[in-house]
Amino acid sequence: MQIAVMLIFLAVWLLVLWIGSIGLEAAGILRSKARLQALSCLTGTGFTTREAESVFNHTQRRRIATWLIFIGNAGVLSVIIIMVLYLRAGLAAPPLLHILIIIGVIVPLVILARLKVLDRLTSGIIKLFHWKGTAPDLHAEEFLHQAGDYAVAHIAIRESDKALGMALKDTGFQQAGIAVLAIEREDVVLSSPANEEAVLPGDYLLCYGRASEILRLTS
Secondary structure (H helix, E strand, O other): OHHHHHHHHHHHHHHHHHHHHHHHHHOOOOHHHHHHHHHHHHHOOOOOOHHHHHHHOOHHHHHHHHHHHHHHHHHHHHHHHHHHHHHHHOOOOOOHHHHHHHHHHHHHHHHHHHOOHHHHHHHHHHHHHOOOOOOOOOEEEEEEEEEOOEEEEEEEOOOOOOOOOOEHHHOOOHHHOOEEEEEEEOOEEEEOOOOOOEOOOOOEEEEEEEHHHHHHHHO
């Protein structure tokens, strides 16, 4: 009975973590960072990074984070209650069969992760969120500054974006009167990038233009 409860809790916890990371990625956060932030919210670790600030400054991401924090705390409380009940009843060393069952559950999950099966499934789910979109699938992560109708926006590029591999001139920004001031690519900043510069996963675009046009292209 104990082993069954442990496996159920593990499965539910991993499922919530996966769903939460998918939701954050669909809201415009890079996959690796979305998983880190989902883990942070679920475990209550509270990483103080720029991505954490972008989560709580964004309505949709903040809603997802709130649910992850609530579920994480509820899960911890449930585990404590169950452990107290088991301690009162008396814990016994798990038999060899139960240990083999645990290994039989964990090993396939590790193999699936190594083969990137979950990554492909995640990408497929993310595409379902945006299959109706006709514009490049970009996301305005945050407005850094806004004066009147114009704003400077920070735009994240994810692995599943339709704009991947496109030249800047093909993303629709120029036609909307939006200037790409710089591209942040890991530790490199490309200022005033050429129109032929390709958009890569993990890039952040620093753009200037009408706020309404930026939201139209990135929503």
